[in-house]
Amino acid sequence: MIYILDYGSGNLRSVQKAFEAVDVVAEVGADPSRARSADGLVLPGVGAFGHAMAELDGRGLIDLIKERIGAGVPFLGVCLGLQLLFEDSEESPGVQGLGIVPGRVTRLPDRVKVPHMGWNQIEIMQDSPLLDGVPDHSAFYFVHGFVGVPTFPAYVLTTTDYDDLTFVSSIQRENVAAFQFHPEKSSELGLKLYRNFGRWVYGRGR
Amino acid sequence: MLLKRIIPCLDVDRGRVVKGTNFVDIRDAGDPVELASKYDQEGADELVFLDITATHEKRDTMVELARRCAEELFVPFTIGGGISEVDHVRALLAAGADKVSLNSAPLRDPVLISSCAERFGSQCVVLAIDAKRVPGEGEPRWEAYANGGRLPTGRDAVEWAVEAVGRGAGEILLTSMDRDGTKDGYDLELTAAVSSAVNVPVIASGGAGNLEHLAEVILRAGADAVLAASIFHFGEFTVHRAKDYLYARGIPVRR
Known part of the structure; x- marks a missing residue:
């Protein structure tokens, strides 16, 4: 079972129904024992970095996430869920992130329109089973004002160009x-x- | 690079699509969700639902529409039509709407824009402006109208757009009342005047009659997105074909 972690960050139903549309069973919840038995974990979310970390902490999910990732369980972050994987964020100075990916989250520079909103393209930097069947330059829908900046380029999966800026759009x-x-x-x-x-x-068979 | 968007718009009354459609392969042409889902599959980048219900159950029917759309659509969608309270905005967003469109209410009470932007973020606050050209010599001017284009407000449409963005509107949905329904093309001067005055995306609306109209408002007037109803509803063009046309004209679109 895939478990979508609910930490009060808004509408997780849209993520769940996306899994339903491709016949993948996904549960939404914040039950640590369910999360611990999950075959895969998903961390979605919108909102502020600091608030999200506090909510995860309040539900006892921070150590659980680190433990399951350490155990090799497949883990997917979406939007704010990507940013939370970093060490910290300019959005919430002094708040520690999950620290799974070295680097920090920075504000988009003033010279571009913020938030970056709309359909934009990805440039694929390395092969990944997650991008199977996804052509280079494919377009996806973005809404965000901050971006993750990994310390090591090896963790960059795709980048995206926005005006004269290139940022990391997946890791x-x-x-x-x-x-x-x-x-x-x-x-x-x-x-x-x-x-x-x-x-x-689940492997290719599913 | 950020892509230009094509946005079909559906007018909805008591949960049903108002204007007729002649899609042949659709079970219920009056069901906004089924029609929207078809547009999603055709390549629409977003959808806008304008609820024109005049009954006092309006609010509930809009929330129900948002909830059903959220179940069926895999592209962002906006709901608008007579929204005047922060609580209503909250209910629509909680039901799964990505954005709400405000029109008449902020002309009476501009603070509504900032209240929504502060609580929910600018990215989900669209300001819709119904603008009509003011007759006269010299520099063209447009007046913003309220109540579905029935009530002149005396406000200059470009100034109103600038004020709204200052208050936190994340996007402007700009309809030319002069061109709406004419199929003569978008009002390029109006679109250019607003898009050069604000630093948020401008969605051009009103007047699309063919695919070149979509291209010219993007290329010549700086529109970030084009909204159209009848050219898609009546099956003249598919969204897919419109995308191919824009692409051939050198406009970056999702295909």
Whole structure:
């Protein structure tokens, strides 16, 4: 079972129904024992970095996430869920992130329109089972004002150009992958990413 | 690079699509969710639902529409039509709407824009402006109208757009009342005047009659997105074909 972690960050139903659309069973909840027995974990979310970390902490999910990632369980972050994987964020100075991916989250510079909102393209930097069947330059739907900046380029899965800026639009480190954009709002190709995550979790047969 | 968007718009009355459609392969052409889902499959980048219900159950029917759309659509969607309270906005967003569109109410009470932007973020606050050209010599001017284009407000449409963005509107949905329904093309001067005055995306609306109209408002007037109803509803063009046309004209679109 894939478990979508609910930490009070708004509408997680859209992520769940995206999994349903590709016949992957996904539960939404914040029950640590369910999360611990899950075959794959998903961390979605919108809102502020600091608030989200406090909510995860209040539900006892921070150590659980680290433990399951350490145990090799496939993990998917979406939007804020990508940013939370970093060490910290300019959005909430002094708040520690999950620290799974070295680096920090920075504000988009003033010279571009913030938030970055709309359909934009990805440039694929490395092969990943998550991008199976997804052509280079495919478009996905973004809404965000901050971006994750990994210390090591090896963890960059895709980048995206926005005016004269190039930022990291998805990352992967072993069993952890995350997208800055919203696959659940990105029509058919977005659904493909959830299907690919399902296959990553269960193997090709499912 | 950020892509230009094509946005079909559906007018909805008591949960049903108002204007007729002649899609042949659709079970219920009056069901906004089924029609929207078809547009999603055709390549629409977003959808806008304008609820024109005049009954006092309006609020509930809009929330129900948002909830059903959220179940069926995998692209962002906006709901608008007579929204005047922060609580109503909250209910629509909680039901799964990605954005709400405000029109008449903020002309009476501009603080509504900032209240919504502060609570829910600018990214989900669209300001819709119904603008009509003011007759006269010299520089063209447009007046913002309220109540579905029935009530002149005396407000200059470009100034109103600038004020609304200052108050936190994340996007402007700009309808030319002069061109709406004419199929003569978008009002390029109006669109250019607003898009050069604000630093948020401008969605051009009103007047689309063919695919070149979509291209010219993007290329010549700086529109970030084009909204159209009848050219898609009546099956003249598919969204897919419109995308191919824009792409051939050198406009970056999702295909």
